[in-house]
Amino acid sequence: MKLPLFPLRSIFYPGETVPLHIFEDRYKQLINDCREEAMTFGIPVFYNNTMTFGTEIQLVEVVNTYAGGEMDVVGVGRQIFKIDTFADKFNGRLYPGGEVTFLDMENDADLHARRVVYRKIQELYDLMEIEFPEKPLDKFNSYAFAHKMGLSFEQEFNLLQIAKESDRLHFLNRHLDETIAVLHKLKRTRGAIEMNGHFRNFDPLDFGDFKI
Numbered sequence: 001m002k003l004p005l006f007p008l009r010s011i012f013y014p015g016e017t018v019p020l021h022i023f024e025d026r027y028k029q030l031i032n033d034c035r036e037e038a039m040t041f042g043i044p045v046f047y048n049n050t051m052t053f054g055t056e057i058q059l060v061e062v063v064n065t066y067a068g069g070e071m072d073v074v075g076v077g078r079q080i081f082k083i084d085t086f087a088d089k090f091n092g093r094l095y096p097g098g099e100v101t102f103l104d105m106e107n108d109a110d111l112h113a114r115r116v117v118y119r120k121i122q123e124l125y126d127l128m129e130i131e132f133p134e135k136p137l138d139k140f141n142s143y144a145f146a147h148k149m150g151l152s153f154e155q156e157f158n159l160l161q162i163a164k165e166s167d168r169l170h171f172l173n174r175h176l177d178e179t180i181a182v183l184h185k186l187k188r189t190r191g192a193i194e195m196n197g198h199f200r201n202f203d204p205l206d207f208g209d210f211k212i
Helices: 025-037 111-127 153-160 167-196
Strands: 003-004 017-022 040-046 050-067 071-083 097-102
Touching: 003 025, 003 040, 017 025, 025 050, 025 071, 040 153, 050 153, 111 167, 153 167
Parallel strands: none
Antiparallel strands: 003 097, 017 071, 040 050, 050 071, 071 097
């Protein structure tokens, strides 16, 4: 499939709200074309000087239009794609585009797998003493907190490429186990540091018949 493209050093997931400030002429043209033709566009992730995967975006609203033509727009993430070809100009327009293949996504995770990851995210927030934004379990999926659980950019990009929900949850579960273990160690270290210098009852050593 041919798709106009808006490359960014950012990662967006299906279902995610995508706020963008548009200021380059080529992308002003892209947004106007999306409004007039009801077409979608793709945001491929520019990472390590390459673009291989990205997310299809549906334009939802042009929130603001400024005197110079700049725009604040809101879109929503739809499907994940892999880039097959890339061109600086798309069908004679100013913006780039290319041929893409959409990933065949599978929502194969059961309720137990989702519950395990959800509860570990709650534990992570508790350890960090951050208020947890509750979400109904039946609305929870692997993308819900993907930007809010300490994943590196590389990890977020790896998550983007995983087609099966069960595999994505397994990926997050492993990350959460590692992160929570580190936070528990830090918490114990913090407790030990805070205790140092406090008045405490020490049991004196009984040297008994010790002689020099």
